[in-house]
Amino acid sequence: MIPKIINHFFKTILVLLTILWMALWIFLGIGGFVNGPNVDSDKIFIEKEIKPSVDFVKNFRKDNNRLPTNKEFYTWERIYYKNNPNKVHYYIDTSIIYIEKHQYIRNDSSINKENLNKFKKANWNKDFAICVWRGDWEIYYFSWTDSYDSERYSASKDIIGFIIIILIGLLPLLFWFIYYKRKRKAVKENISTPS
Numbered sequence: 001m002i003p004k005i006i007n008h009f010f011k012t013i014l015v016l017l018t019i020l021w022m023a024l025w026i027f028l029g030i031g032g033f034v035n036g037p038n039v040d041s042d043k044i045f046i047e048k049e050i051k052p053s054v055d056f057v058k059n060f061r062k063d064n065n066r067l068p069t070n071k072e073f074y075t076w077e078r079i080y081y082k083n084n085p086n087k088v089h090y091y092i093d094t095s096i097i098y099i100e101k102h103q104y105i106r107n108d109s110s111i112n113k114e115n116l117n118k119f120k121k122a123n124w125n126k127d128f129a130i131c132v133w134r135g136d137w138e139i140y141y142f143s144w145t146d147s148y149d150s151e152r153y154s155a156s157k158d159i160i161g162f163i164i165i166i167l168i169g170l171l172p173l174l175f176w177f178i179y180y181k182r183k184r185k186a187v188k189e190n191i192s193t194p195s
Helices: 002-035 039-064 070-080 113-119 155-192
Strands: 090-092 102-105 129-133 138-142 147-150
Touching (some): 039 129, 039 147
């Protein structure tokens, strides 16, 4: 009698833990999908933080038949984004220390090594890129494709992440399915075997 009570007690604990596990992962999956990082916040960030820089470079090229120098870009950037003009030091006219939030990219030497593959198609005689640090990742604009690239999120990544989290939460159901299938098989074998 006592082993049955202990067995029932542990089984009840396992069922409760399974329910808590599933509830936690389903909550995380839904919460991450609904409230988590999403494409809309990237679009807003691009409109506010990158598009003005891209528009400046495009208009400068149209008006002057050339791309702006680093000095011209970073001078405009400090004025537009109201950054402290004393924190930038010029060495020569076309060279500047990159310490601003926006990075004006005109050659491969300005690129992180892990991102070099994104710039393979760039022709630095006529192309440029803008990079903005978002806090945890970078968002790029590429002039040769006229497109933006967020390293972090896309709608498909959000959906895939949601599915993976939900599947992790549902793993205990697989355990219980196997457990009850074996239990039914054992019961059927006991019934069909004469004593």
